[in-house]
Every structure is written in C-alpha cells, then in structure tokens.
Amino acid sequence: MKCETIIKARYAETDQMGVIHHAVYPVWFEVGRTEYIKVSGLTYGELEKKGIMLPVSELTCRYLNPVKYDDEVILETCITKLSFARICFQYRVLLDGKVMATGTSMHGFVSSETFKPVNLKKVMPEYYQKLTESVESDNND
Amino acid sequence: MKCETIIKARYAETDQMGVIHHAVYPVWFEVGRTEYIKVSGLTYGELEKKGIMLPVSELTCRYLNPVKYDDEVILETCITKLSFARICFQYRVLLDGKVMATGTSMHGFVSSETFKPVNLKKVMPEYYQKLTESVESDNND
Amino acid sequence: MKCETIIKARYAETDQMGVIHHAVYPVWFEVGRTEYIKVSGLTYGELEKKGIMLPVSELTCRYLNPVKYDDEVILETCITKLSFARICFQYRVLLDGKVMATGTSMHGFVSSETFKPVNLKKVMPEYYQKLTESVESDNND
Amino acid sequence: MKCETIIKARYAETDQMGVIHHAVYPVWFEVGRTEYIKVSGLTYGELEKKGIMLPVSELTCRYLNPVKYDDEVILETCITKLSFARICFQYRVLLDGKVMATGTSMHGFVSSETFKPVNLKKVMPEYYQKLTESVESDNND
Numbered sequence: 001m002k003c004e005t006i007i008k009a010r011y012a013e014t015d016q017m018g019v020i021h022h023a024v025y026p027v028w029f030e031v032g033r034t035e036y037i038k039v040s041g042l043t044y045g046e047l048e049k050k051g052i053m054l055p056v057s058e059l060t061c062r063y064l065n066p067v068k069y070d071d072e073v074i075l076e077t078c079i080t081k082l083s084f085a086r087i088c089f090q091y092r093v094l095l096d097g098k099v100m101a102t103g104t105s106m107h108g109f110v111s112s113e114t115f116k117p118v119n120l121k122k123v124m125p126e127y128y129q130k131l132t133e134s135v136e137s138d139n140n141d
Numbered sequence: 142m143k144c145e146t147i148i149k150a151r152y153a154e155t156d157q158m159g160v161i162h163h164a165v166y167p168v169w170f171e172v173g174r175t176e177y178i179k180v181s182g183l184t185y186g187e188l189e190k191k192g193i194m195l196p197v198s199e200l201t202c203r204y205l206n207p208v209k210y211d212d213e214v215i216l217e218t219c220i221t222k223l224s225f226a227r228i229c230f231q232y233r234v235l236l237d238g239k240v241m242a243t244g245t246s247m248h249g250f251v252s253s254e255t256f257k258p259v260n261l262k263k264v265m266p267e268y269y270q271k272l273t274e275s276v277e278s279d280n281n282d
Numbered sequence: 283m284k285c286e287t288i289i290k291a292r293y294a295e296t297d298q299m300g301v302i303h304h305a306v307y308p309v310w311f312e313v314g315r316t317e318y319i320k321v322s323g324l325t326y327g328e329l330e331k332k333g334i335m336l337p338v339s340e341l342t343c344r345y346l347n348p349v350k351y352d353d354e355v356i357l358e359t360c361i362t363k364l365s366f367a368r369i370c371f372q373y374r375v376l377l378d379g380k381v382m383a384t385g386t387s388m389h390g391f392v393s394s395e396t397f398k399p400v401n402l403k404k405v406m407p408e409y410y411q412k413l414t415e416s417v418e419s420d421n422n423d
Numbered sequence: 424m425k426c427e428t429i430i431k432a433r434y435a436e437t438d439q440m441g442v443i444h445h446a447v448y449p450v451w452f453e454v455g456r457t458e459y460i461k462v463s464g465l466t467y468g469e470l471e472k473k474g475i476m477l478p479v480s481e482l483t484c485r486y487l488n489p490v491k492y493d494d495e496v497i498l499e500t501c502i503t504k505l506s507f508a509r510i511c512f513q514y515r516v517l518l519d520g521k522v523m524a525t526g527t528s529m530h531g532f533v534s535s536e537t538f539k540p541v542n543l544k545k546v547m548p549e550y551y552q553k554l555t556e557s558v559e560s561d562n563n564d
Binding site for chain 4: 016022026030048053058059060062063112
C-alpha cells in the first residue's frame with residue numbers, strides 16, 4: 001500500500017533563502033503518516049486513545065530539489081518495516097513527477113501512560129495483521 | 142514589575158520576505174510570559190501541575206519594523222490587568238532601543254482537567270496576591 | 283466574495299495542552315489569504331514578482347473553542363477594507379458549523395525592493411478595481 | 424572546536440504527547456550551526472552577503488530521551504567533515520549531562536544567486552583555512 005497526500009507549501013514555511021525550510025519536511029512526513037494510518041483502518045487519534053503512541057526514534061531526510069511557496073507537492077508514504085515493537089515509514093516528496101526530497105522515520109510502539117514499549121501484536125492483533133498485509137503488498141509492488 | 146527576555150531571531154523563523162515571519166511573535170510573547178510567571182515566583186509548569194492552565198483567549202500584535210535573522214531583540218513583558226478569572230499581558234519587542242513590535246494577550250484561568258474557568262484567588266490565594274502586587278507596581282512605574 | 287479553505291489540523295500544530303497552539307492560527311489565516319488572492323485573479327507569488335508585498339501590520343485573534351488534532355476546519359476569509367495603501371482581511375475558523383476562532387489582519391502594500399509604501403491603484407489599476415468589486419460584494423451579502 | 428549553545432525548550436515547541444516535537448530539533452541544530460559559524464570568525468549572515476549559502480542536503484536525527492517544556496538543554500555542535508564543496512555538522516542535545524538526541528546535517532556551498540555549487544576554498548581561502556583548522560582540532564580532541 002502506498003498513500004498519497006497532496007500538500008500545498010505555505011508562506012510561513014518559507015525561509016529567507018526563498019525556499020521551504022528544511023525543518024518543515026518532517027512535519028509534512030507526519031501528515032503523510034497520519035493519512036497512511038487512517039487509510040490502514042484506524043486514526044492516529046484512535047491509537048492514542050487506545051494508549052498507544054508512535055514517537056519518532058529516528059529520522060532521515062535528503063533534500064534533492066528546493067520546494068517553493070505555493071508549490072503543490074505529492075507526498076508518498078509507505079511502510080518499509082514492521083515488527084512487534086517498531087515501524088518504519090518511507091517518504092517521497094514529488095513535484096510534477098520530480099523527486100524533491102526523500103525521507104524515513106522509525107517509531108517504537110509505546111504506552112501513552114508509561115512511555116514504555118508495547119507489543120503491538122499482543123495489544124492490537126487484528127490491526128497488527130492488517131498492517132502486516134499492507135507492508136507485504138508494498139514489497140510485492 | 143517588567144520582565145525582560147533576550148531572544149535571538151532564528152533562521153527558521155525567517156520567511157521569503159527576508160524578515161521574521163509575523164506568526165513567530167506570538168511564540169516569542171509566550172517565551173516572555175513564561176519568564177514573567179517564573180520571576181513572579183512560580184513556573185508555568187508548576188501552574189499546570191496544580192491543574193491550572195492559561196489558554197490564550199485573545200491576541201493582538203502590531204508590527205512596526207521588521208526584525209531580521211540573528212537580530213538580538215529584547216522582549217519586555219508586563220501584566221496590564223488581573224482579575225479572579227483573567228490576566229492580560231502586554232509585550233514590546235525592542236532592537237537597539239527601537240520598538241519593532243507590540244502586542245497583548247488575554248488569558249482565562251481554566252482547569253486543566255475540565256477546561257472550565259477557575260477562580261485563581263480561591264485556588265491559589267497567595268500567588269494571586271503576589272501577582273496583584275506586581276501589577277500594582279507596574280501601574281505605579 | 284467569501285473564500286473558504288479546508289484545513290486539517292496537524293499533529294505538529296498541537297501543544298501539551300492537547301489542542302492546536304494559538305500561534306498556528308495566523309499561519310492558517312495566511313493560507314486563507316493566499317487562497318482569497320488567488321480566487322480574486324492573481325497569486326500572491328505573482329504579486330511578489332510584480333514587486334508588491336503585503337506584510338502584516340496588525341493582527342488580532344480571538345480563540346473561542348479549542349481545535350484539536352486531525353479536526354478538519356473550514357476557514358472563511360473575506361476583505362473588510364480596501365484603500366490605495368492598505369487591505370484588511372477577516373477570518374473565521376469553523377468546525378461543524380461552530381465558530382472556533384475569529385481574526386483580522388491589516389496589510390500595507392509595499393515595494394519588495396524598498397519596503398516602502400506603494401499605491402496599488404496606480405501600480406495595478408485593473409487588479410485594484412477587481413478587489414474593490416469583491417469587497418463591495420462582500421458588504422452587500 | 425566544539426560549540427555549546429544553551430536552548431530553553433519553548434511551550435510552542437511541545438506537542439500533545441507532552442514533549443518537544445521531533446521537528447523542532449532540526450531548528451535547534453540550525454541555532455547551534457549559526458553559533459558555530461559565528462565562533463569560527465564569520466556570521467551566517469555575512470556568508471549570505473558574500474553570496475554563499477549552506478542549504479541542508481541531508482539530515483539525520485536520533486531521539487533518545489524526550490525533552491520537555493522549559494528544559495534547558497545544552498546543544499553541542501562540531502564539524503565532522505569539510506571539503507571544497509561540502510560541510511558536515513554533528514549535534515548532541517544534552518540535559519544534565521544525559522544525551523537526549525543526536526543528529527547530523529550535510530550542506531553544500533552554493534551561490535545565493537544561481538543556487539549552483541561554489542568552491543569555498545577558491546572563493547574564501549582564508550575562511551576555508553580557518554574552518555579546516557577547527558575541524559582538525561575537533562578530530563584531535
């Protein structure tokens with residue numbers, strides 16, 4: 001499964017170089033991740049209500065071409081790895097078919113009360129199964 | 142009582158006009174407010190732990206001169222009004238003695254659990270007394 | 283003319299109160315303003331290319347109800363005043379028909395080279411005429 | 424050379440997880456980078472005036488422990504690689520001696536007019552020499 005989100009670059013997101021500031025891309029990635037989770041059958045808000053959070057443990061970003069104010073980019077989000085304890089997302093920012101930036105984020109499943117690791121397969125077996133299938137379909141594409 | 146906070150304008154806070162973006166000033170005001178509350182004998186974190194929050198109900202800002210990247214501004218914060226239910230802060234952003242921007246914010250005291258109004262004088266009489274004195278000293282300046 | 287923009291509240295826009303941070307609303311207002319200008323026949327980018335910028339000179343915001351993560355709000359933008367030298371926008375943030383916040387922004391027309399005031403009627407008479415008509419239609423609604 | 428910058432976590436930088444949002448760290452890194460360049464004998468503003476910019480081409484961040492509102496962290500910045508064309512910075516965010524996050528950023532030297540690569544050794548030989556020495560002293564520490 002690959003999730004596509006349209007994002008329009010905001011004026012407030014530019015910097016004095018005249019391009020979108022590099023710290024904005026992780027914010028966009030999060031928008032794509034939210035969308036991906038929703039498409040996979042849950043909302044991130046529901047996850048949090050079930051006491052599960054996905055804090056970012058690692059983030060990478062490569063900036064290939066500058067995105068400018070009012071550009072309407074397509075953000076592609078997919079899952080590259082999934083285990084009981086962690087999930088990895090991959091992102092591509094496209095403008096008119098051209099790759100502007102790529103990125104990854106790794107997240108642990110943690111309890112929203114204790115901030116301690118949670119085994120997603122135990123806590124939400126059905127949802128875990130669903131996610132696994134969507135990762136497999138990604139890898140088969 | 143007037144509280145002074147030094148703030149250095151960040152690169153990420155600029156926009157493609159080459160100046161600090163206007164939505165950054167409310168963030169700076171909040172930094173000054175945090176500092177003011179700390180100087181008045183409490184931290185904002187302590188207030189939240191006591192179950193009291195100060196969400197912004199009204200905000201105004203006037204932009205007189207553009208602040209630029211790496212400018213080191215002085216932010217002056219004072220309280221202009223205080224009642225059982227609300228508090229008003231006033232801000233001035235100064236660069237080399239020149240006023241770059243002014244602003245105000247109004248806040249209700251609310252419970253962090255119910256988001257309902259709280260009577261600060263009843264819940265924290267000593268702190269309320271302290272704040273009252275600092276407002277009076279402001280007005281006498 | 284009234285311009286409606288759909289905005290989905292981002293996770294990065296929340297704060298530890300669990301609601302959208304108050305400094306985010308001016309960013310949303312700007313998104314609505316950009317949209318309004320586009321609908322009126324120009325893009326803000328085109329304005330800047332013609333050497334005209336609309337820096338914010340005054341901003342107000344009233345926060346009536348908290349917006350939360352993933353809420354899909356409707357932002358209404360209209361012009362309330364227009365003269366050769368200035369333009370005023372008004373904003374309403376709605377969630378399921380309920381007003382969550384309102385705001386205003388005032389802007390001077392300035393040269394992007396000199397940052398000095400520009401007479402919009404002289405520099406872009408046709409566009410000025412168009413804007414005037416859209417303000418009048420607003421007031422007649 | 425290692426540059427230390429004190430940063431106080433802002434309320435606006437928190438998210439509804441109650442911790443500093445992960446997209447804030449790249450903003451802090453930039454504050455450290457600005458400081459490093461200044462200590463090395465130039466300001467980033469001067470570099471831009473000489474027509475040289477350092478856009479980020481790659482960014483990584485590891486989040487080890489959550490930073491909270493009002494925490495006063497120490498940001499350590501150093502250069503790990505330097506060539507005619509690129510520069511790599513490394514960052515550590517410390518709270519009371521504990522590492523909260525680490526990160527890296529890679530930057531190309533580009534012309535602010537053409538956005539094309541610039542040979543720093545040719546354009547600013549003395550400054551390049553200075554930077555080289557500071558990298559060597561880092562590596563000898």
